[in-house]
Amino acid sequence: MSQSKGVSPPKNPPLELNREMVRGEFGLRVDELSGQKLYDCYQCGNCSSGCPLAQEMDILPSAMIRFAQLGQKDILLNSGTIWICASCFQCTVRCPKGIDIEAVMDTLRQLALEAGVDHFGPDEISPELAAEVPQPGLVGVYRKLST
Amino acid sequence: MAKVAYYPGCALKERSSHLDRSARDAALGLGFELDELETWTCCGAVPPVSSERVMNLIAPSRILKDVRDSGRKELITICDFCYNTLKRANYSIRNDEVIRKRVNAFLADDDPERTYLESDDAPWVDYDGEVKVLHLLEYLRDIIGFENLPAGLKNPLKGINIAPYYGCVMLRPEKEIKLDNPENPTIIDEFTRALGAGVVSFPYRTECCGSYLSVSSPDASTRLCYRILSSARANGADALVVSCPLCFYNLDSRQEAIAEAYPDFKPMPIFYFTQLLSLALGNGPEKQGFDMHCVDVSPILEKLDTPEAAEVGE
Ligand code: SF4
Numbered sequence: 176m177s178q179s180k181g182v183s184p185p186k187n188p189p190l191e192l193n194r195e196m197v198r199g200e201f202g203l204r205v206d207e208l209s210g211q212k213l214y215d216c217y218q219c220g221n222c223s224s225g226c227p228l229a230q231e232m233d234i235l236p237s238a239m240i241r242f243a244q245l246g247q248k249d250i251l252l253n254s255g256t257i258w259i260c261a262s263c264f265q266c267t268v269r270c271p272k273g274i275d276i277e278a279v280m281d282t283l284r285q286l287a288l289e290a291g292v293d294h295f296g297p298d299e300i301s302p303e304l305a306a307e308v309p310q311p312g313l314v315g316v317y318r319k320l321s322t
Numbered sequence: 323m324a325k326v327a328y329y330p331g332c333a334l335k336e337r338s339s340h341l342d343r344s345a346r347d348a349a350l351g352l353g354f355e356l357d358e359l360e361t362w363t364c365c366g367a368v369p370p371v372s373s374e375r376v377m378n379l380i381a382p383s384r385i386l387k388d389v390r391d392s393g394r395k396e397l398i399t400i401c402d403f404c405y406n407t408l409k410r411a412n413y414s415i416r417n418d419e420v421i422r423k424r425v426n427a428f429l430a431d432d433d434p435e436r437t438y439l440e441s442d443d444a445p446w447v448d449y450d451g452e453v454k455v456l457h458l459l460e461y462l463r464d465i466i467g468f469e470n471l472p473a474g475l476k477n478p479l480k481g482i483n484i485a486p487y488y489g490c491v492m493l494r495p496e497k498e499i500k501l502d503n504p505e506n507p508t509i510i511d512e513f514t515r516a517l518g519a520g521v522v523s524f525p526y527r528t529e530c531c532g533s534y535l536s537v538s539s540p541d542a543s544t545r546l547c548y549r550i551l552s553s554a555r556a557n558g559a560d561a562l563v564v565s566c567p568l569c570f571y572n573l574d575s576r577q578e579a580i581a582e583a584y585p586d587f588k589p590m591p592i593f594y595f596t597q598l599l600s601l602a603l604g605n606g607p608e609k610q611g612f613d614m615h616c617v618d619v620s621p622i623l624e625k626l627d628t629p630e631a632a633e634v635g636e
């Protein structure tokens with residue numbers, strides 16, 4: 176395995192911007208559920224540069240925040256990023272604008288799971304792993320990645 | 323002997339029982355007893371972030387309320403996930419009136435159903451976040467005092483270089499946890515130094531090991547653990563010391579997969595901080611549950627020039 180395995184360069188689809196995108200229904204819902212002021216983000220990129228899983232992500236954390244500001248529900252809820260984020264809070268402690276980015280990630284996971292489909296279901300774990308992973312790993316993964 | 327309320331959590335009761343046992347032994351060696359709560363449940367492992375998920379606060383709040391109701395003011399826990407969850411639940415209850423009311427409404431509703439409790443006629447009192455949640459390391463630093471540790475050590479850990487690994491949820495998010503500086507923590511460094519070992523600092527000491535991704539994306543966790551371990555090695559560490567069962571599991575049991583993926587990799591033993599403390603206090607290696615480790619710790623024990631260490635190697 177090379178160190179670059181699983182790395183896909185962030186590809187942000189071109190968006191045609193318009194006024195209605197800003198402070199639209201979806202962006203405000205994420206704002207409210209996460210308790211974060213999304214529109215405070217000035218795209219400094221600190222969250223992305225410190226994220227230990229950035230190289231595994233299709234959309235970087237700072238881009239996730241931008242897409243949220245622009246109400247891009249489909250892009251966000253179909254991203255791989257929400258499922259590979261390990262909830263480590265590195266981004267959260269480094270944001271100069273005091274945004275808890277992990278809370279936004281968690282909110283997006285929750286909204287994606289509202290469709291009722293597990294990202295990682297109970298039948299996907301091998302019996303060997305199920306028998307040895309310490310409980311916080313098991314409880315954590317199912318709380319974050321399944322309905 | 324002083325008794326302090328103790329919440330072990332699920333992992334320490336089973337898959338990480340060596341963390342529990344070494345902690346209890348070490349506490350006794352220092353003159354206090356970890357007094358396990360009579361009834362407790364899983365804390366839920368990850369605290370709810372979204373404001374609508376008050377339900378996930380019920381379990382940790384109930385645990386804390388039971389501590390308060392038993393007349394105690396402090397609760398020690400060791401697993402970093404339990405610590406994070408209990409502390410954040412407490413923070414929400416203390417600082418958010420709406421959450422406090424909703425959580426207490428749930429708890430009060432649920433109370434009559436708890437028929438397994440010895441009934442008492444004490445009137446219901448809302449839980450307002452009165453209990454202080456302490457990580458065992460925090461108790462050692464703030465109540466016992468790291469400066470008082472060396473005097474009681476029978477076997478100071480001379481001759482080994484240990485890299486403290488902090489991981490994520492013990493330190494972050496800073497606002498709620500406030501244990502140490504999340505970017506430049508010192509608590510495990512000071513602890514390790516007090517035990518007499520050499521302390522190795524390395525750049526990846528606060529980087530995530532992959533947490534629960536070891537279940538859903540094991541390859542990602544393998545890559546993260548490789549980075550952490552090889553960085554510690556490059557900076558001169560003989561072993562890593564951790565406090566979290568999931569960090570321990572990822573960093574210890576992933577080493578086989580790491581060795582397959584990265585031919586330059588050399589195995590590195592992982593210790594719980596409680597095992598190091600218990601060893602230094604004079605409890606033998608046979609009490610530390612080293613047989614539960616994937617990576618053999620005996621090269622480190624041999625370096626420790628103690629009578630007990632000489633017996634190891636079976
Ligand atoms: S660190 Fe904060 S302000 Fe900077 S890009 Fe990330 S969310 Fe925006």
Ligand code: SF4
Pocket residue numbers: 222225226227228229236259260261262263264265266267276277280530
């Ligand atoms: S919480 Fe998620 S997005 Fe933030 S730094 Fe950690 S892995 Fe990256």
